[in-house]
Amino acid sequence: MAEKLKDPMVAWRRDFHRHPETGYEEFRTAGIVAKHLSRLGMEVAEGIGKTGVVGLLRGEQPGPTIGLRADMDALPIQDQKVVPYSSLTDGKAHLCGHDAHTSMLMGAAQLLAGIGRPKRGNIKFIFQPAEEGLAGAKAMMDDGVLQNPKVDAMAGLHVFPTLPTGRLTVCKGVSFAAADQLVIKIIGKGGHAARPHEGVDAITVAAQVISGLQHVASRLVDPLEPVVITIGKIQGGYMGAAIAPDVEMIGTVRTLTPSLRARMPEIIENVVSGVVSSFGAQYELNYFTGYPAVLNDESMVDLMTQTSEQLFQDKRWEYAKPSMGGEDFAYYSHSVPSVFFRLGISDGSAATGYPLHHPRFDLDENALPYGAAMLAAIALNFVSTSSLSYETK
Structure with a gap:
C-alpha cells in the first residue's frame, strides 16, 4: 500500500525541498500538511508550538494513544545541488531530510485513514516545527500536544545516508546525544x-x-x-x-x-x-x-523490530551504536515510552552519500514507502496490542 503512495510522497518531498522554511517559519509547509489531514477526515489542530500541526485519527473504542512525529524545518545553509527540485530560497535548504520525514508521515496518515478508524485507541500525527536547535518539540509539548487525548507512547524516525535504502537501525536506551x-x-x-x-x-x-x-x-x-x-x-x-x-x-x-x-x-x-x-x-x-539525550524504551524498540520483521518478512533491521547527533525528539522520550529509529536512504551513488547538513545532501526517494509503512504499522500494532493505561477523552 505504501508503494502505491510513492509518487505523491515524492511530489510532496520535492515541493517542500523547493520551498524550505526554517524554524518557526514553516507556515507554507504547515498549511499543506493541515489541508492533507483535513481531506483525510481527521481532527486537525494548527498553530501548536507556533507552526506545528496535529492530526488525530480517533478509534472506535477507547484505548491507548500513540504519537507519530515528523519535523518540518529546513536548515540555514545554501543548497548546492543541481537537481530539478533544488531550493528556490537563498540560504535555506532541506539538508537533513525533514522534507522526507514530513512526506513519509503524510503518507502514513493516508495509509491509516484509508484503512479506517482503529478498533481501539487513537493515533496522533505530530508535524513539528523547529527541530534544528530551537526546541520545537518542547514548544509543542508546552502547548499540550501530549494531552487530549493523553499520548501513551511516541515513535519517530530519521533518515541516515550511511545506511542502504530501506535498512533500519535502532538502539535501546540512549540513542542520540x-x-x-x-x-x-x-x-x-x-x-x-x-x-x-x-x-x-x-x-x-x-x-x-x-x-x-x-x-x-x-x-x-x-x-x-x-x-x-x-x-x-x-x-x-x-x-x-x-x-x-x-x-x-x-x-x-x-x-x-x-x-x-x-x-x-x-x-x-x-x-x-x-x-x-x-x-x-x-x-x-x-x-x-x-x-537532552534521546532515550529509547526497551518495549517500544521491541515493538519496532517486531513490526519490521512482520512488515517486510525478513530481518531488515539491526542494533546500532548511539549517535552523537542531537535530536529534540528527546523531549518526548523523557515524557512517554518512545522509539526513534534510523532509516537508510543511500542507493550507493555519490549523490545519496553526502552526510546530513552537507550542502549537497540528497536521498534515494525509494526509501519513502519504507518509512511511511513502518510508521503506520508501528501505530497499528501499538493500539491493537498495548496494555498501557489510557484516557477516554
Missing part, C-alpha cells in the same frame, strides 16, 4: 601585525583554545565515556595587517551520560581559563544547556 551550545569570546589587545609583542593576538589565543578543547576527550575524560566538542564558527579580526583584539567562537558539546554532561562546563572553563591566562588575554564563556 545530549546537545549543548558553547560560546567563547577571547578578549585580547589590538595592534599592528608587524609588532605582535605590543598586542595580545586574540586569533592566536583562540587557536590554542581550540587545540586545548580537543584534548578534553583524549586526556580529561574517561575514554569509555563519549564526548564531542566542536567549534563550528569562529569570527574575529579586521585585516591581514592588524592584530585581532577579540574573537568569538561558537560550538557544540555532545555527551551520552548525565554525569559527564554535568561536568563539561567546569572542564571546558578550566581549559579556556588556563590557555587564555598564559597569553595575558581575557575571556567570556557562556554554556547553554540544549537538548
